[in-house]
Amino acid sequence: MTEKLSAARIKANKKWDDENRERKRYLNSRSAARGFIKNKATADDIEELTKLLANRKQELNLK
Incomplete structure (x- = not known):
């Protein structure tokens, strides 16, 4: 994926991004949380x- 993006x-x-x-914040936060859980969380964290x-x-109000 070293392709350059066009203007x-x-x-x-x-x-x-602006609109x-x-x-974007939601997606970034969700991604960070998933990455932490998958890669860095300890048993205490879990x-x-x-x-x-x-x-x-x-x-x-979820089950």
Whole structure:
């Protein structure tokens, strides 16, 4: 993937980023969380995250 982007593609990407700031933040946060869990989380981290997820599910009224 060493292909360079055209000027039009760079402009389109910037326009999307500017118009979708919150969506981009959401996607970046989700990606960071998944990467942490998959690659760096310890057993203690997993235990704490499991509790946090259970609480969040309750807040969202999920089963």
